[in-house]
Structures are given as structure tokens and as C-alpha cells.
Amino acid sequence: MDSKSCKNKSCVTPVGRYAPSPTGRMHLGNLFSALLSWLSVRSRNGRWVLRIEDLDPQRSKEEYAKLIEDDLHWLGLDWNEGGLSDRGPHGPYRQSLRxxxxxxxxxxxxxxxxxxxxxxxxxxxxxxQAPHQSDGxxxxxxxxxxxxxxxxxxxxxxxxxxxxxxxxxxxxxxxxxxxxxxxxxxxxxxxxxxxxxxxxxxxxxxxxVVDDALMGINEVVRGSDLLLSAAQQTYLYRLLGLTPPAYAHVPLICNSDGVRLSKRDRSLSMDELRKRHTPQEITGILAHLSGILPSPAPCTPHELITEFAWNKIPPKKEIPIDQTSI
Missing domain, CATH: 3.40.50.620 (HUPs)
Structure with a gap:
């Protein structure tokens, strides 16, 4: 049945996206959400969009956007539209041009x-601010x-x-x-x-909100630190008369001290990880952290498609990782 004529939401083509900010080199936590987003749509024969969120003119650099694309290709994550090439019907895919x-x-x-x-x-x-409002x-x-x-x-x-x-x-x-x-x-x-x-x-x-609506995004996968943003965006969708996507927020990868990874923490950044591991090893580590695999066995993203299920992802806000073991 053609998805355009189907009234049942379950047969609508899933359209996910990865929307990184080119303000530094990606780290293991960035790849974690990217892989889960990719697996979710690929497991249902959906489309994946790469959007470059370069709203910050001081920190965003094209060299970082190129490295993001290179790191995604290195891991084995492909996209159907978007990226720096602006391939697809919903461009431009760089927010600085929109x-x-x-x-x-x-x-x-x-x-x-x-x-x-x-x-x-x-x-x-x-x-x-009141004294108790000290969480940032x-x-x-x-x-x-x-x-x-x-x-x-x-x-x-x-x-x-x-x-x-x-x-x-x-x-x-x-x-x-x-x-x-x-x-x-x-x-x-x-x-x-x-x-x-x-x-x-x-x-x-x-x-x-504007980009997801106009690009047909109906599933947003991202870190649990953006859970509050889903409420703000749901309100904006309502004001604009638009339909919000389904949200899936995933745990943040943290170091052994409970501090979430950042682009300033180079030990688990992609430039360091690519020196020490193959793409298959990194994919296996991520699959194990997410609960998809029982152990961090090397594999490719395509080999995980049939293993993926959302009920395997632990509903934790954070997943600690021992940096010395990677």
C-alpha cells in the first residue's frame, strides 16, 4: 500500500534526522544518538536526513561539518538527503542559510x-534566580x-x-x-x-521546529538532555498548527565520574577513537552500551538493523563508561 494513501500511521514512511552542530569534533556520545536514530529508521525502511545546525556563527566552522560527514561515513552511516552537498528536495540543509x-x-x-x-x-x-535554580x-x-x-x-x-x-x-x-x-x-x-x-x-x-516540519521529519532521536526541549517544541508546533514528530530521547554517555562527554573532552573524540579502533569495534561498543548486543562484539551498522528494538534501550538518563577501557 502506498504510504501517501494510507490512513494508518503505522505504514507512514519513517523519516529521521541527525542534526549535529559543527562546533568541534564529534565524540562517542554524538555517535551513540546518531547510530540509534539511523537504526530506528533503517529497521523500518525509512529515510535519514543529515542537517547541519550551524546557527552559532562564532563557533560553527565548515571544517567541522566536513569532519562530521567523514566520521559518519567512516562508521557506515549513510543518509538519503541533506549534508553539505544539499542533496534532496528540502534544502538548504544548513541552518545558517535558512x-x-x-x-x-x-x-x-x-x-x-x-x-x-x-x-x-x-x-x-x-x-x-532563586538559590535552588542552580542546575544550569x-x-x-x-x-x-x-x-x-x-x-x-x-x-x-x-x-x-x-x-x-x-x-x-x-x-x-x-x-x-x-x-x-x-x-x-x-x-x-x-x-x-x-x-x-x-x-x-x-x-x-x-x-x-520549522526545519523538522518542512523536511517531513516524523521521528526525532537525541540525547536525554533535550527532553525539556520537546515540551517547548510541542508548544511551538501547536501555535503554528503543525504536527510534532515522535520523540525518542536516549541516555547520555558519561565518563566514570558521571560527567557527560563534551567536545572539549578529547579522550573519546573521533580523532582519538579512530586512531585506536576500527569502525566495527566502535559500532560494537555503541551497540553494547545501548543494550542492543549483550557484549561489545565488532559489527557494522547494517548488521544491527535486524537486532534493533526500542525496548532494548535502557530508560536511564546517563550511561557511564570507563574511558580507560576504550
């Missing part, structure tokens, strides 16, 4: 009356929020400001494939969030 598209959707949100100009700096917001999240207190909403006052053209989105004091509900049913009150968890920064840069939340 500003005109984001502006259209920002104007749609402005038309709802629930966005507003905000002149608060990061330092201003941090100064208002900055919860906006609403200093610039209009006294009544919706508000259709034009944003002042001369004052330097970001564009911020009002969030309601209600629970956003969604189901995560790994962690189950989620209930998030955005007012309490993040407050009104930014859509466009004061320097003109586009915020991640708006860009990723």
Missing part, C-alpha cells in the same frame, strides 16, 4: 500576539512580558531586543519512546523562551 524561512514563521507567531520584545540580558535574568537552567521571570496577552503592539525598531515567546501556566503533554509519558509546565521549568536573539541569531527552538 534565515528567510525562519523569518516567515516568526511572523506567523507574532501574528498570534504571544511573542514580545525583551531587552533583558542574560546577566539580568541570572540576577533574579535559566528560568525567565517575565520582566518584559506585556501586562495583557495576546498583545499586538509592534516591536520597537530602535531598541536592541530579543523576541521572546509567552508560555502558558499549564502542562504540556507528550510521550517519549524511551521515557514514556511526560508532563512539563513550561512556566515553572523554563519560562518564556527566546525565538530570535538580540544580535539577530535564530534560536534553536524555533529553527528546529
Amino acid at each position: 534565515g528567510d524561512i525562519y523569518r516567515i514563521y516568526l511572523n506567523k507567531i507574532r501574528a498570534t500576539g504571544y511573542s514580545y520584545p525583551c531587552t533583558c540580558t542574560r546577566a539580568d535574568i541570572i540576577a533574579t 537552567r535559566i528560568i525567565y521571570g517575565g520582566h518584559c512580558r506585556p501586562t495583557s496577552l495576546p498583545s499586538f503592539l509592534p516591536e520597537h525598531p530602535t531598541a536592541r531586543h530579543s523576541t521572546r515567546l509567552y508560555v502558558p501556566d499549564e502542562e504540556i503533554l507528550f510521550t517519549d519512546t524511551v521515557y514514556g509519558n511526560q508532563r512539563v509546565n513550561l512556566t515553572h521549568e523554563c519560562g518564556d523562551f527566546i525565538l530570535q536573539r538580540a544580535d539577530g541569531a535564530w534560536a534553536y527552538q524555533l529553527a528546529v
